[in-house]
Amino acid sequence: MLAHRYPLLLGAWCLAQSAHAMTPLEGNTGLANFPAIYQLLAADQGKMSLVSDPKGVIANKKFAQLTLTDNGSNTFQQTAITPLNPNPSSFINDGRRWYGFSIFIPDDWVTNNVPVKIAEIDSSNSSLPPPVAFYINNQDIQAVLSANHRDPSSSDPPTAANTQSRSFTLMPATKGKWNCITIRMDWNSALRAGEMRVWVNREAQDSYIALRTHNTYQGVTYIPRVGMSVNGALGAGVTQRKVVVDAIVLGDGSVWPDPIQAAQPCPTPAQ
Amino acid sequence: MTTSRIILSLLTVGVVGIAQAQSHIDPGVGGRIDTFDTWPTTPGSPIKPNTTAGKIAYNSNPDNVRYLDMVYALNQTNGVITWSEDLKDAGLVGHKVFKSQVSKPADSSQVARGEVSPSWDYTKTGVRWYAISVFVPYDWTMNPADTIVGQLHTSQDTIVVSPPVDLIIKDSYISLGLQTSELTDNVGSTPHLEKTTSSTQTIRLASIADGAARNKWYCFVMRADWSYTPGAGSFKLWLNGALKYEAQNAMNSYQTRLGNYAKTGLYVPATASMPASQTIYTDYVYLGSPDATQEEMLAQTPCASN
Numbered sequence: 001m002l003a004h005r006y007p008l009l010l011g012a013w014c015l016a017q018s019a020h021a022m023t024p025l026e027g028n029t030g031l032a033n034f035p036a037i038y039q040l041l042a043a044d045q046g047k048m049s050l051v052s053d054p055k056g057v058i059a060n061k062k063f064a065q066l067t068l069t070d071n072g073s074n075t076f077q078q079t080a081i082t083p084l085n086p087n088p089s090s091f092i093n094d095g096r097r098w099y100g101f102s103i104f105i106p107d108d109w110v111t112n113n114v115p116v117k118i119a120e121i122d123s124s125n126s127s128l129p130p131p132v133a134f135y136i137n138n139q140d141i142q143a144v145l146s147a148n149h150r151d152p153s154s155s156d157p158p159t160a161a162n163t164q165s166r167s168f169t170l171m172p173a174t175k176g177k178w179n180c181i182t183i184r185m186d187w188n189s190a191l192r193a194g195e196m197r198v199w200v201n202r203e204a205q206d207s208y209i210a211l212r213t214h215n216t217y218q219g220v221t222y223i224p225r226v227g228m229s230v231n232g233a234l235g236a237g238v239t240q241r242k243v244v245v246d247a248i249v250l251g252d253g254s255v256w257p258d259p260i261q262a263a264q265p266c267p268t269p270a271q
Numbered sequence: 272m273t274t275s276r277i278i279l280s281l282l283t284v285g286v287v288g289i290a291q292a293q294s295h296i297d298p299g300v301g302g303r304i305d306t307f308d309t310w311p312t313t314p315g316s317p318i319k320p321n322t323t324a325g326k327i328a329y330n331s332n333p334d335n336v337r338y339l340d341m342v343y344a345l346n347q348t349n350g351v352i353t354w355s356e357d358l359k360d361a362g363l364v365g366h367k368v369f370k371s372q373v374s375k376p377a378d379s380s381q382v383a384r385g386e387v388s389p390s391w392d393y394t395k396t397g398v399r400w401y402a403i404s405v406f407v408p409y410d411w412t413m414n415p416a417d418t419i420v421g422q423l424h425t426s427q428d429t430i431v432v433s434p435p436v437d438l439i440i441k442d443s444y445i446s447l448g449l450q451t452s453e454l455t456d457n458v459g460s461t462p463h464l465e466k467t468t469s470s471t472q473t474i475r476l477a478s479i480a481d482g483a484a485r486n487k488w489y490c491f492v493m494r495a496d497w498s499y500t501p502g503a504g505s506f507k508l509w510l511n512g513a514l515k516y517e518a519q520n521a522m523n524s525y526q527t528r529l530g531n532y533a534k535t536g537l538y539v540p541a542t543a544s545m546p547a548s549q550t551i552y553t554d555y556v557y558l559g560s561p562d563a564t565q566e567e568m569l570a571q572t573p574c575a576s577n
Contacts, residue, residue, distance in 0.1 A: 164520045165519045165520060210470075211472075212468070212471060
């Protein structure tokens, strides 16, 4: 199944290597070489294991099974992964980037109203919410987009309190399947500038479009993460959660959804 | 809340009395009609109120007949609005509703519209609640043309821009469209307000591909804290009682001549790819004061009983 993708992916990889010195489409080969390319973000480093495709469809590729066990502290808890290469500094600038997040939600996921962040594109300004975040909340995956047009050097700088927030239901959180989110970002913090498009589960039609809409903060760099994090407890009766994630697919402005989506583990939807 | 609305609200309270004043649904604008007839002009008929305040006061009296032209304005181009009993029975709504039917014009440069708009209600800034409900029939023809079934539109002097909020059916999806800009309609400035300089978002809300998703009411309750100031304003949309979209610290409209107002029915701006005809049903539009709640607005709609 993957064989026909390799020429396309290799071409895009080479193109981006020369143009941006980054590694697009990282997700096509999985996480087998995890320590060299990714970092685990968890208090307990034993909360990740490499596994085969939980759907049993994609061979010769490793994914990360992540476990988040409630530590009872009622504080921020996280088991997530973030790419080491490309270095986050290569994400600096206002420009076009592609991101692909893929999360397998197991059948035994307990549905409740405690939002679990499963993916994000955070910024280098830790005092402001991530520009892009996705949560499992009840039966849905919700998108939460944050941006602020204010100048950090002005008398009215951006703060968490005055940051613009937009949240919406993006897709159902489907258990027993891969849930894939593909994003094209034209990062920009200026009013009436910037663009974002989101596709879900390899569908051809985009689920969210924002044109001439600012979507970030001035002067920041970007750090994508996938996994789980919660602010507090996991909820009544829930002591542990597990997901399986693929490597984050990264691409430069030269690609379109097809090669990004093809590098994600979701099946092609029925037409 | 604008000064004119405060005055009108006080007038409404005086007319309607204590019991209805406790409701946050405005009785003087939007809501049900008793007849599709317009105000009678036969000799001996009462004199029609000739001011906005007078019309709202008239509508606010529960003993008065609510004539079509006292509550709603119709906008019909290659389309027609009727008052239909098609959904009265079978537990679909229990009362007559508006039926909008549009036809594909021979000249594709023409639009097709059959729209109903509550009269006398405009909000420039501040909080306003809206409830718009549409019934998508089973035989809805899927097509790639943007078909707008609900709007919270702006009123501009001359500039044509997309509405701050539109509810769109395209192909097999119902989507929410949002447009805004802080620019004014000064065409001499650069950049100036126009469609191509406005911020726009499109959010997919629901699929109507499955037959079970048609022959069904879609009830949209919206709370807008209207603002054209960058970094200010909020907006929430619930679909059939579920919160689907929320924005905070986000401008959501334009500087406007009269204010933002609601519309429902069918509007096809680009008719080249629309089917030969299309039909939708729409219930009355309900408008709520800033203290209204989602539950209170939803209770007015057909979805409250389905």
